[in-house]
Amino acid sequence: MDMVNDSEVxxxxxxxxxxxxxxxxxxxxxxxxxxxxxxxxxxPTSQPSVIxxxxxGNTIHVVTEDEFEEAEGKKRREILNRRPSYRxxxxxxxxDTGGISGMTKITEExxxxxxxxxxxxxQIASHGDGIPHTGVQTLTMSNTGLVTSPGGATIVQYAQxxxxxFFIPATNVQAYQIATPTSLPQGVVMTTAxxxxxxxxEEASRKRELRLLKNREAASECRRKKKEYIxxxxxxxxxxxxxxxxxxxxxxSLKELYCQKDA
DNA sequence: TGAATAGTACGTCACTCGGC
DNA sequence: GCCGAGTGACGTACTATTCA
Numbered sequence: 001m002d003m004v005n006d007s008e009v010x011x012x013x014x015x016x017x018x019x020x021x022x023x024x025x026x027x028x029x030x031x032x033x034x035x036x037x038x039x040x041x042x043x044p045t046s047q048p049s050v051i052x053x054x055x056x057g058n059t060i061h062v063v064t065e066d067e068f069e070e071a072e073g074k075k076r077r078e079i080l081n082r083r084p085s086y087r088x089x090x091x092x093x094x095x096d097t098g099g100i101s102g103m104t105k106i107t108e109e110x111x112x113x114x115x116x117x118x119x120x121x122x123q124i125a126s127h128g129d130g131i132p133h134t135g136v137q138t139l140t141m142s143n144t145g146l147v148t149s150p151g152g153a154t155i156v157q158y159a160q161x162x163x164x165x166f167f168i169p170a171t172n173v174q175a176y177q178i179a180t181p182t183s184l185p186q187g188v189v190m191t192t193a194x195x196x197x198x199x200x201x202e203e204a205s206r207k208r209e210l211r212l213l214k215n216r217e218a219a220s221e222c223r224r225k226k227k228e229y230i231x232x233x234x235x236x237x238x239x240x241x242x243x244x245x246x247x248x249x250x251x252x253s254l255k256e257l258y259c260q261k262d263a
Numbered sequence: 264t265g266a267a268t269a270g271t272a273c274g275t276c277a278c279t280c281g282g283c
Numbered sequence: 284g285c286c287g288a289g290t291g292a293c294g295t296a297c298t299a300t301t302c303a
Contacts, residue, residue, distance in 0.1 A: 212274080216274060220273080222288095
């Protein structure tokens with residue numbers, strides 16, 4: 001493995017890799033927020049074999065295609081082993097935080113998210129006791145489901161469920177209809193002609209089509225949940241930032257009060 | 264204005280996990 | 284152990300944006 005200082009490698013630049021004898025042109029080197037390891041694509045100008053690089057610290061490591069594939073495979077497997085489903089993560093977060101505002105519970109009924117969710121006008125206080133404190137900024141959840149700051153700026157959109165849990169209203173979530181196909185897609189044949197080699201082949205291809213169709217729908221649903229999950233995280237960030245701001249202001253006002261008493 | 268690039272959506276494959 | 288659901292990774296197509 002050869003090492004090239006990253007300051008020498010920039011987009012579109014021709015770089016001689018020294019003892020490899022290869023002259024490469026770097027197509028794209030992406031280093032988002034100084035991430036520990038970054039993949040880039042390099043097109044060799046003299047040899048047809050593909051070369052990859054990884055970024056570590058101040059150096060870019062140049063590896064062969066095989067080395068790269070091996071490392072990537074390991075990485076993928078590690079990620080797969082570690083990461084639970086979005087549903088699991090989100091439900092755990094919801095229970096951990098005792099129904100913290102901004103988190104959406106993913107339930108089996110999610111696909112039917114067009115149900116009406118009751119909304120209320122409430123005030124979010126900094127103490128969680130439901131009582132707005134003097135000098136403390138409050139956030140108002142209007143019956144339109146919009147949480148706004150005193151300045152009137154919309155922060156995030158919510159609705160509150162019957163159990164007190166805050167939900168993102170269905171209208172805020174991309175609608176998804178589970179397709180229960182009344183007719184099969186092109187190429188899917190429902191008849192079976194078992195017993196002949198041709199029939200076995202047709203049965204196999206029918207099963208494959210069915211599997212692909214189900215997987216297609218599953219993938220679509222999975223993407224929808226992923227989007228919802230990301231939206232929830234973003235909402236949570238917004239809520240926590242506002243809570244933080246509120247607490248800071250409360251601290252400030254208490255300090256001032258304390259100083260006045262002292263004087 | 265056309266090429267390059269970025270962003271997004273979708274289909275498929277490979278794999279894990281949980282229920283039976 | 285098998286099977287179905289869920290999901291990450293990857294490739295592809297399409298659209299929007301940027302730039303020379």
